[in-house]
Amino acid sequence: MPRFAAIDVGSNALRLRIVDVGSVGKEKGAQVTFQEVLSQRAAVRLGTEVFLTGSIPAAAIAQACDALRDFRRVMDTANVDAYRATATSAVREAKNGALLVERAHRETGIDLEMIEGIEEARLVRLAVTRRIDLDDRTALLIDVGGGSTEFTILERGEHACSLSLPLGSVRLLETYLKDVETVDAKRLHLLDESVDRGLAELR
Template identity: 40%
Template sequence: MLHIEKYAAVDIGSNAIRLLVASVIEQEGKDTLFKKTSLVRVPIRLGADVFLEGEISETNAARMVDAMQAFKLLVKTHNIVRFRACATSAMREAKNGAAIAENIENETGLKINIIDGNDEAAIIASTDLKSLIQDNKVFLYVDVGGGSTEFTIFADGHTVASRSFKLGTVRLINDMVEDTMWEQVEQWIKENTKEYTKVSMIGSGGNINHIYKNSGVKLGKPLSYFFLANYFELIRNYSYEERITELNMNPDRADVIIPATRIYLSAMKWGKAKNCYVPKIGLSDGIIKSLYNEKIAEKTSKVF
């Protein structure tokens, strides 16, 4: 007997806003399945406002209201039973972030939770990676966003370290990252992986998903450091326009793909990882999982 419900999660990032709709399928005596039903992405680059001007522009604030109104209709149409929207780096750093979140709730009825970097890393770490994270292996999980990158070390089947850094693709293309930030990330990765002889990387985010989709690598197999290094050199030799017309990238992907690849490559180098697995799991997946965990906790509390 199956029990099926639909959950929805909104990830308000520095580069884009995403709505994920997932079917949560409970099976008696088996693990619960989380099946992605729909993903809608709107490229409102909030980070370009915030990291340069310190606040979200009136134009993009209005676009956010429109996007959330559209998401509200989709949530209603899908008969969603549990919903949560989380905003990350751009919204939490914007001087008017809280005011805009309040206005969106007044206009649409949808509450936006502005979370800090540690919460973001924890939500991402809660995603179901059982198929990859095994007790006898060590993984460096790297989730690259527009405003920040979250790093998590998994060893012996559990999280041993996690941290968020203001090293994001939108910051990088606007030349807003000091060399000291790269040095801090390098030091953190080396310090937290030095005791392990073999580390693999798990890459998360739209850019690594794009690379993996177009890599020709068999589904489930990892990308090698050698492949990523060659890919990095390839895309650097194309202009922004050529990446759109010849490499078939979306305009809002064609500029951030280079700094994103640099972050992944650097993380692999500092962690001495030879392979990068790409399970297509990110913040929105973590939100869905956390909503389900809350449901289970509610049921348990009622029993006791």
């Protein structure tokens, strides 16, 4: 039974998931199954300052490399056969995002791939449709991340369209609510306006 791992280097945290992949049923009609072996999260907020300054702080890069080094050790101990490591909004938008990718490879041996929002949407679609049968309906999938939000429409299980918008929890927090203890009406109004502008592309 092959053992695979996925690493998500997001704007709000780094995550590792290891699964065993099997199958149920006869060869032609076999259904792929996933058995979780391990799930791990590292609270490294790479999106801090990126959406304001355009760069990942040096301390956050170091913390991310520490987390990836630990993930590498865990994968080696678990005898993972193959993995995919992806970095999303904060890393792809940062001027020094390539530095994190280079250091991750040099210091941990992990090949980190910066992916676009549309690829994020595709991966979400694959994950959802493996779990939920949407063949008989029109469905809207929404993935709210730290730096971006992905929208996908399915028509009877078939992909109709996808869109990635620069709206995310960390991005909005850093832009409008950084170091704010109490959210007043003015800040809430600015936050609402920002979300409305971002969602205008959906109309």
